[in-house]
Amino acid sequence: MSEEYVEENIAREQTQEATDKKCPACGGTVEFDPKSGGLSCPFCGSKYEIEAKKDDNEQTSAKEIDFNDAEARGNCDWGAKKKTIICKMCGAESIYDELDLSNECPYCGSNQVMEESDVDTLAPGGVCPFQVDKKTAGEKFKSWIKGKLFCPREAKEKAKPESFKGVYIPVWTFDADTVSPYTAQYGKERRVRNSKGETRTVIDWYTTSGTYRKFINDNLQIATKRYDTAILKSIQPFNTEENLLYKPEYITGFISERYSVGLDESWESAQLDIKNILKSGITSEVKSNHFTNHVRGVSFDTDYSNIKFKYLLLPIWISSFKYKDKIYNFMVNGQTGKVGGKTPISPLRVAVAVLIGLAVVAGLLYLYSR
Numbered sequence: 001m002s003e004e005y006v007e008e009n010i011a012r013e014q015t016q017e018a019t020d021k022k023c024p025a026c027g028g029t030v031e032f033d034p035k036s037g038g039l040s041c042p043f044c045g046s047k048y049e050i051e052a053k054k055d056d057n058e059q060t061s062a063k064e065i066d067f068n069d070a071e072a073r074g075n076c077d078w079g080a081k082k083k084t085i086i087c088k089m090c091g092a093e094s095i096y097d098e099l100d101l102s103n104e105c106p107y108c109g110s111n112q113v114m115e116e117s118d119v120d121t122l123a124p125g126g127v128c129p130f131q132v133d134k135k136t137a138g139e140k141f142k143s144w145i146k147g148k149l150f151c152p153r154e155a156k157e158k159a160k161p162e163s164f165k166g167v168y169i170p171v172w173t174f175d176a177d178t179v180s181p182y183t184a185q186y187g188k189e190r191r192v193r194n195s196k197g198e199t200r201t202v203i204d205w206y207t208t209s210g211t212y213r214k215f216i217n218d219n220l221q222i223a224t225k226r227y228d229t230a231i232l233k234s235i236q237p238f239n240t241e242e243n244l245l246y247k248p249e250y251i252t253g254f255i256s257e258r259y260s261v262g263l264d265e266s267w268e269s270a271q272l273d274i275k276n277i278l279k280s281g282i283t284s285e286v287k288s289n290h291f292t293n294h295v296r297g298v299s300f301d302t303d304y305s306n307i308k309f310k311y312l313l314l315p316i317w318i319s320s321f322k323y324k325d326k327i328y329n330f331m332v333n334g335q336t337g338k339v340g341g342k343t344p345i346s347p348l349r350v351a352v353a354v355l356i357g358l359a360v361v362a363g364l365l366y367l368y369s370r
Contacts, residue, residue: 023041023043023044023046024046024048025041025044025046026041026043026044026046028041028042028043028044029041029253030042030046030048030252030253031252031253031254032050032129032130032249032250032251032252032253032254033047033133034129034130034131034132034133034334035133037050037129038050039249039252050247050249050250052244052245059245060244060245061126061241061243061244061245062124062125062126062243062244062245062246062310062311062312063125063245063310064175064308064309064310065125065308065309065310066307066308067174067263067267067307067308067309068307122259122263122311123246123311124170124246124256124311124312124313125245125246125310125311125312126243126244126245126246126310126311126312126313127168127243127244127246127247127250127251127312127313128238128239128240128242128243128244128312128313128314128315128334128335129244129250129315130166130254130315130334130335131315131334131335131336132315132317132332132333132334132335132336132337134164134166134317136337137164137317137332137334137337138164140332140337140338140339141164141317141319141330141332141339144339144341145330145341145343148343151343152323154323163319163320163321164317164318164319164332165255165317165318165319166253166254166255166315166316166317166334167254167255167256167257167315167316167317167318168251168254168255168256168257168313168314168315168316169222169223169224169227169257169313169314169316170222170223170224170256170257170258170259170311170312170313171220171221171222171223171238171240171311171312171313171314172220172221172223172259172261172263172266172267172270172309172310172311172312173218173219173220173221173240173309173310173312174216174218174219174221174266174267174270174307174308174309175215175216175217175218175219175306175307175308175309176215176216176219176274176304176305176306176307176308177213177215177216177304177305177306178212178213178214178215178216178274178278178302178303178304178305179211179212179213179302179303179305180211180212180213180214180278180282180300180301180302180303181209181210181211181300181301182209182210182211182212182282182298182299182300183207183208183209183297183298183299183300184207184208184209184282184283184286184295184296184297184298184299185205185206185207185208185295185296185297186205186206186208186286186287186290186292186294186295187203187204187205187206187292187294187295187296188203188204188206188290188292188294189201189202189203189294190202190203190204203294205296206290208286208289208290210282210285210286210289212278212281212282212285212300214277214278214281216274216277218240218241218310219270219273219274220236220238220240221261221266221267221269221270221273222261223259223260223261223262223266223311224257224259224260224261225260225261226257226260227329227331228329228342230342231329231330231331231340231341231342232331232340233340234338234340234341235316235331235332235333235336235338235339235340236333236338238314238333238335238336239335239336240310240312240314242335243310243312246313251313254315256313259311263309263311267307267309271304274302275302278300278302279298279300282298282300283295283298286298314334314335315333315334315335316331316332316333316334317331317332317334318330318331318332319331328341328342328343329341329342
């Protein structure tokens with residue numbers, strides 16, 4: 001028996017063990033349980049621990065990889081056989097276990113989904129597991145939408161929390177040391193008096209320069225363009241420091257979206273974010289150094305070194321419903337339970353609110369005039 005044959009069969013057995021995920025007690029398919037942080041059988045209720053994965057340095061969280069490490073960029077091993085499903089309606093690409101079946105897109109609700117041919121996609125280094133389960137996400141969602149006074153009742157009834165699906169979204173995080181030589185102007189106020197004895201404030205401007213140093217930690221870039229940016233920002237932040245080394249068991253029972261924004265493109269976006277962070281920091285430094293509230297003309301160039309990245313999966317609960325031929329999306333942060341989304345607005349409810357407001361103002365004016 002050849003060595004290659006033995007290795008191939010070992011790999012096949014390991015893959016089958018990771019993808020089957022059968023409950024030893026009843027034979028049902030187990031899923032990741034956000035409450036216990038382990039695996040749970042939805043059929044018999046049995047629970048099983050997940051042994052934390054460690055790297056060669058006994059580290060249990062995702063390794064920060066050198067940005068210029070081309071070999072690390074080529075790691076496409078998800079640790080279990082996966083398949084890519086694409087939606088013909090909205091184009092979403094999701095990663096499923098090879099044995100999982102799906103006939104509905106988790107993003108737009110369309111049933112026009114199809115399996116894509118084999119695609120190599122970089123395997124995640126770490127995952128922030130769900131900490132909020134589906135029931136809790138639904139409760140938080142109901143409280144949130146209940147508070148939307150201008151949302152039509154019919155729309156609230158269609159937005160059922162039972163339709164939430166758990167999805168892991170792909171993100172890149174970047175660390176870097178930055179050194180930024182800068183120039184800027186700061187202003188000092190002084191009072192002047194004219195010939196009529198009137199006083200006014202003028203600002204005298206002075207030029208300054210310096211070097212601003214800052215370590216950037218876990219600048220987060222969403223590696224997909226599938227979502228409404230405003231909604232996604234509204235449910236942040238995510239605690240990326242709580243990530244665990246990737247294991248297939250953590251995403252069992254959930255959908256994992258394939259990244260559609262590559263590492264290099266995300267680094268370009270990260271630099272724009274970092275530039276704003278550095279500009280704010282330089283402005284604060286100039287204000288502090290010169291005891292002023294007036295700063296303008298900040299100009300700087302930045303040198304980056306020790307650039308590191310992580311590829312992580314972050315947990316969100318997503319849902320959508322159609323109201324008057326328009327799709328409305330909702331999200332719940334799978335770590336914190338923070339809810340975000342857009343709701344339709346009832347013109348009638350807005351009109352009633354405006355009339356009530358006008359009536360209150362009129363009443364107050366009447367009482368004041370008496």
